[in-house]
Amino acid sequence: MLGKLLKHDLKRSFSWFWILSVVTIGICLIARLFSEVNNGSMVLEIFASFFNGITIALIVNVILQPFIRYFVTFQKDFYGDESYLTHTLPVTKNELLYSRYLSSTIQTFYAVAVAVLSFFILYWSPAGWSTLTEISGVMLQSNISGFSMSIGVLLFLVFLMMLFWVFAVTSTGYMSIIISSRFKKFKGRKNIAAVILAVALIYAENFIAGIVAIIIMLICGVDLSAELMPVSALNILIIVMLVAQVTYWLVTF
Numbered sequence: 001m002l003g004k005l006l007k008h009d010l011k012r013s014f015s016w017f018w019i020l021s022v023v024t025i026g027i028c029l030i031a032r033l034f035s036e037v038n039n040g041s042m043v044l045e046i047f048a049s050f051f052n053g054i055t056i057a058l059i060v061n062v063i064l065q066p067f068i069r070y071f072v073t074f075q076k077d078f079y080g081d082e083s084y085l086t087h088t089l090p091v092t093k094n095e096l097l098y099s100r101y102l103s104s105t106i107q108t109f110y111a112v113a114v115a116v117l118s119f120f121i122l123y124w125s126p127a128g129w130s131t132l133t134e135i136s137g138v139m140l141q142s143n144i145s146g147f148s149m150s151i152g153v154l155l156f157l158v159f160l161m162m163l164f165w166v167f168a169v170t171s172t173g174y175m176s177i178i179i180s181s182r183f184k185k186f187k188g189r190k191n192i193a194a195v196i197l198a199v200a201l202i203y204a205e206n207f208i209a210g211i212v213a214i215i216i217m218l219i220c221g222v223d224l225s226a227e228l229m230p231v232s233a234l235n236i237l238i239i240v241m242l243v244a245q246v247t248y249w250l251v252t253f
Contacts, residue, residue, distance in 0.1 A: 209244035
């Protein structure tokens with residue numbers, strides 16, 4: 001039954017989401033086309049800038065849509081005037097919650113994939129990528145003492161942190177909606193209360209993780225007053241943030 005619920009949730013969400021994705025990628029292609037054929041003409045330059053601006057706005061919209069949708073639809077379907085239709089389905093409460101959670105997570109990763117593809121279409125070139133990696137390597141080595149990690153490994157670790165961050169943010173969002181819906185004084189403002197609570201919880205988690213990282217650095221004898229950031233401090237920060245994201249995800253879930 002969970003599979004059927006998930007299929008229904010995804011079908012309802014992607015019935016409009018795929019249209020936004022196609023429009024975003026289409027505008028990206030047009031913007032890149034104007035950039036490629038631009039021969040110094042002011043008219044082409046104006047068109048390229050115009051479509052670049054629209055593309056950035058669409059990419060931001062694609063990223064935000066899953067979060068906006070699950071706040072609105074979950075509140076409406078589970079606590080709104082027509083929520084009795086949801087709660088009379090021949091399924092368990094856990095199946096309803098798991099279906100929404102999985103659906104939102106899939107939508108979020110889909111949105112990230114569309115955004116990455118859009119930026120790839122807009123800006124990628126072999127020379128540009130080579131320049132970016134070289135500049136990134138130089139900046140890291142000049143600001144972090146003893147840095148020898150490859151850019152690929154660092155990007156992979158950042159990807160892992162973002163992966164668990166998405167899991168944690170999604171579960172925090174649903175948890176905040178459930179908590180805010182239990183207070184009658186938030187009637188009519190439950191979505192706003194849920195968003196504020198979710199942002200506060202995420203900020204608190206990151207703040208606590210930062211404090212824990214600093215304490216561990218001090219225990220390990222890391223010189224925080226050094227002109228350049230020690231590589232050991234970077235390693236501790238990455239490990240603490242990874243552990244914090246996983247722990248926070250499990251706790252909120």
